[in-house]
Amino acid sequence: MIRVLIAEDQSMVRGALRALLELEDDIEVVAEVGRGDEVVAAALEHAPDVALLDIEMPGCDGLEAARALAAAVPATRAVVLTTFGRPGFLRRAMEVGAAGFLVKDAPVAELARSIRAVVAGERVIDRDLAAAALAIGPTPLSGREADVLREAAGGATVAEIARRLFLSEGTVRNYLSSAIGKTGARTRVEAARVAEERGWL
Amino acid sequence: MIRVLIAEDQSMVRGALRALLELEDDIEVVAEVGRGDEVVAAALEHAPDVALLDIEMPGCDGLEAARALAAAVPATRAVVLTTFGRPGFLRRAMEVGAAGFLVKDAPVAELARSIRAVVAGERVIDRDLAAAALAIGPTPLSGREADVLREAAGGATVAEIARRLFLSEGTVRNYLSSAIGKTGARTRVEAARVAEERGWL
DNA sequence: GGTCTCCCCTGACAGATGTCAGGGGAGACC
DNA sequence: GGTCTCCCCTGACATCTGTCAGGGGAGACC
Numbered sequence: 001m002i003r004v005l006i007a008e009d010q011s012m013v014r015g016a017l018r019a020l021l022e023l024e025d026d027i028e029v030v031a032e033v034g035r036g037d038e039v040v041a042a043a044l045e046h047a048p049d050v051a052l053l054d055i056e057m058p059g060c061d062g063l064e065a066a067r068a069l070a071a072a073v074p075a076t077r078a079v080v081l082t083t084f085g086r087p088g089f090l091r092r093a094m095e096v097g098a099a100g101f102l103v104k105d106a107p108v109a110e111l112a113r114s115i116r117a118v119v120a121g122e123r124v125i126d127r128d129l130a131a132a133a134l135a136i137g138p139t140p141l142s143g144r145e146a147d148v149l150r151e152a153a154g155g156a157t158v159a160e161i162a163r164r165l166f167l168s169e170g171t172v173r174n175y176l177s178s179a180i181g182k183t184g185a186r187t188r189v190e191a192a193r194v195a196e197e198r199g200w201l
Numbered sequence: 202m203i204r205v206l207i208a209e210d211q212s213m214v215r216g217a218l219r220a221l222l223e224l225e226d227d228i229e230v231v232a233e234v235g236r237g238d239e240v241v242a243a244a245l246e247h248a249p250d251v252a253l254l255d256i257e258m259p260g261c262d263g264l265e266a267a268r269a270l271a272a273a274v275p276a277t278r279a280v281v282l283t284t285f286g287r288p289g290f291l292r293r294a295m296e297v298g299a300a301g302f303l304v305k306d307a308p309v310a311e312l313a314r315s316i317r318a319v320v321a322g323e324r325v326i327d328r329d330l331a332a333a334a335l336a337i338g339p340t341p342l343s344g345r346e347a348d349v350l351r352e353a354a355g356g357a358t359v360a361e362i363a364r365r366l367f368l369s370e371g372t373v374r375n376y377l378s379s380a381i382g383k384t385g386a387r388t389r390v391e392a393a394r395v396a397e398e399r400g401w402l
Numbered sequence: 403g404g405t406c407t408c409c410c411c412t413g414a415c416a417g418a419t420g421t422c423a424g425g426g427g428a429g430a431c432c
Numbered sequence: 433g434g435t436c437t438c439c440c441c442t443g444a445c446a447t448c449t450g451t452c453a454g455g456g457g458a459g460a461c462c
Binding site: 359374375378 | 419
């Protein structure tokens with residue numbers, strides 16, 4: 001019997017996923033949590049074979065929970081299940097050692113099949129998404145451009161960014177402009193969004 | 202037996218909701234669609250008692266589908282099931298005649314209970330959300346301010362907005378500035394977002 | 403050793419954004 | 433009838449944004 005922990009902040013979706021998985025003869029949901037920071041404690045207590053982790057959760061996000069899980073409960077394999085199949089998320093998921101990465105618009109049978117596959121030692125990643133993540137290539141942003149764009153993404157003004165990074169305002173403006181050009185965006189906000197989606201930030 | 206149609210673009214979530222509902226003895230899922238513009242045709246074919254409608258779907262959104270449903274299949278009651286419990290969405294749902302409005306972070310038992318309640322002729326709306334929607338009050342934006350903000354939300358420049366609405370650029374700037382002030386935002390983009398969330402746009 | 407490219411850094415400038423001051427008309431109020 | 437308030441409208445102006453030109457240093461290449 002494959003033991004599964006579900007981490008999903010929307011309780012209705014969590015309950016629906018539980019109902020779906022318990023249709024399977026060989027899968028049992030042993031724990032449910034609604035916050036990222038409850039994952040490790042629940043895994044230690046219930047010893048699931050697989051942890052199904054949404055990304056956007058209160059407490060901490062699913063990717064951070066996957067990292068903590070890998071350190072604290074190595075026998076539990078993390079499978080990320082997310083709404084947005086963003087290459088940036090896929091990259092981070094691979095970096096933290098997740099065994100699987102699913103998006104919620106995959107066919108419903110994919111869920112149970114993927115859980116069985118990761119228990120059998122396979123890695124489960126949507127091929128199209130993997131190709132998209134690889135096709136993006138390495139970041140075109142220099143270190144400083146990324147630093148400045150990250151601050152801008154949080155809403156900081158040029159003056160604030162200049163202070164924080166010990167640069168002049170002209171320098172900050174130039175780095176923002178360069179980042180806008182490299183991402184093909186029209187504004188710094190859009191550039192930050194594009195960079196995040198592609199895993200460059 | 203209560204017949205239910207599910208409209209949800211994420212097939213895995215759709216399948217999970219189906220599994221959840223079919224745990225109930227008195228509920229049967231008779232149709233599933235993944236696009237807003239397939240709802241009416243499916244409802245005509247399968248004659249569901251209740252249509253469970255996500256909002257953000259390709260084709261057309263769930264609120265538009267609810268409106269079309271009310272016109273074409275009056276016997277089918279629409280229940281909106283959405284990720285974001287935004288007062289603006291609630292208002293629009295009530296305007297198009299939806300019988301229920303649920304958010305995905307409600308307790309899982311709420312789903313079947315709500316379906317039964319709307320079939321029995323009740324209206325099902327989260328009380329906190331209804332209170333929030335009412336507390337917002339009528340829009341503080343004047344007609345022209347709303348017109349200009351709507352265009353800005355779509356990314357138009359001041360010059361473009363001026364042309365489209367037959368105003369001078371100074372007038373457009375002034376209306377944008379006023380809207381920014383009334384919504385407590387810092388930029389026109391943020392003002393548009395706040396207005397949309399509150400149902401003022 | 404010389405040249406080239408990239409990164410890091412900076413200030414000047416044109417265009418965009420948001421604020422401010424102000425006018426005319428309509429409706430409410432006294 | 434006069435006054436007040438709000439909406440609709442406009443241009444001037446200060447500030448912000450993004451682009452451009454340019455310099456120095458480090459490393460790769462010849």
